[in-house]
Amino acid sequence: MFPSFCRRRLLLHTSKIPGEGTNLFQSIPGAISLAHSYSSTAVSPVPNSELCPATVSYLISCGLSPTAAAATATSQKIRVVYPDKADAVCALRDYGFADADIVRTVRSAPSILVADPERILRPKLDFFASLRFEPRKLAAAPCLVVHSLDKNIVPSIQFIRGIVGSDDELRRGFSRVPWALTVDVDRSMRPAVEALRRCGLADAAISKLLVIQMGVLMTSPDRISEIFQELKAVGMCTSDSRFPY
Numbered sequence: 001m002f003p004s005f006c007r008r009r010l011l012l013h014t015s016k017i018p019g020e021g022t023n024l025f026q027s028i029p030g031a032i033s034l035a036h037s038y039s040s041t042a043v044s045p046v047p048n049s050e051l052c053p054a055t056v057s058y059l060i061s062c063g064l065s066p067t068a069a070a071a072t073a074t075s076q077k078i079r080v081v082y083p084d085k086a087d088a089v090c091a092l093r094d095y096g097f098a099d100a101d102i103v104r105t106v107r108s109a110p111s112i113l114v115a116d117p118e119r120i121l122r123p124k125l126d127f128f129a130s131l132r133f134e135p136r137k138l139a140a141a142p143c144l145v146v147h148s149l150d151k152n153i154v155p156s157i158q159f160i161r162g163i164v165g166s167d168d169e170l171r172r173g174f175s176r177v178p179w180a181l182t183v184d185v186d187r188s189m190r191p192a193v194e195a196l197r198r199c200g201l202a203d204a205a206i207s208k209l210l211v212i213q214m215g216v217l218m219t220s221p222d223r224i225s226e227i228f229q230e231l232k233a234v235g236m237c238t239s240d241s242r243f244p245y
Contacts, residue, residue: 068099101139195221
């Protein structure tokens with residue numbers, strides 16, 4: 001009847017997500033300064049489109065195919081100056097990132113190449129692995145790999161888990177909209193959930209909705225209210241138990 005229509009309305013009005021080729025650090029508050037804090041002389045910008053053979057060789061030594069290595073090296077015009085300080089690619093491969101995942105990750109977040117693998121990357125990758133998050137899904141939201149584990153990632157996971165009820169449901173929601181975890185709990189997630197409650201959704205319905213379309217957490221409270229008003233104006237019963245579907 002109307003369940004799928006309701007879901008599409010919420011999906012269409014969620015915040016615009018940066019697409020392929022967009023540097024996600026530019027769209028996440030505070031992420032640029034966070035990324036800079038991990039940088040070192042291991043990587044430097046390349047002023048033109050000239051391909052750096054040393055960089056390509058390094059990436060191939062990490063296990064990337066020649067094609068993927070060239071694509072990674074040219075995507076953000078980066079140059080690996082000290083290969084011994086830039087072993088993040090090996091860390092990503094250890095956790096199951098395929099060549100395409102690594103290219104996609106570095107293209108959006110090149111500072112990952114010089115993030116400390118042991119101190120910065122592996123604790124987060126271990127955490128994501130414990131939740132059985134797929135590497136290809138993490139590659140869709142690479143800024144998660146450099147967000148603070150204690151200040152950003154864990155609070156977001158705990159907040160969503162508290163609503164959806166289990167890691168299985170959390171994983172299902174994440175798989176559909178990985179970038180939903182990139183927004184702040186207090187600035188975006190909590191206000192969105194509170195707006196859903198004010199609009200009449202019961203907690204059980206909110207839980208189902210987040211599993212189906214976790215991107216609603218990125219929608220402003222005002223926009224959520226507008227959507228519900230639009231739905232009610234066309235006779236949609238948002239209190240119906242089938243609404244989230």
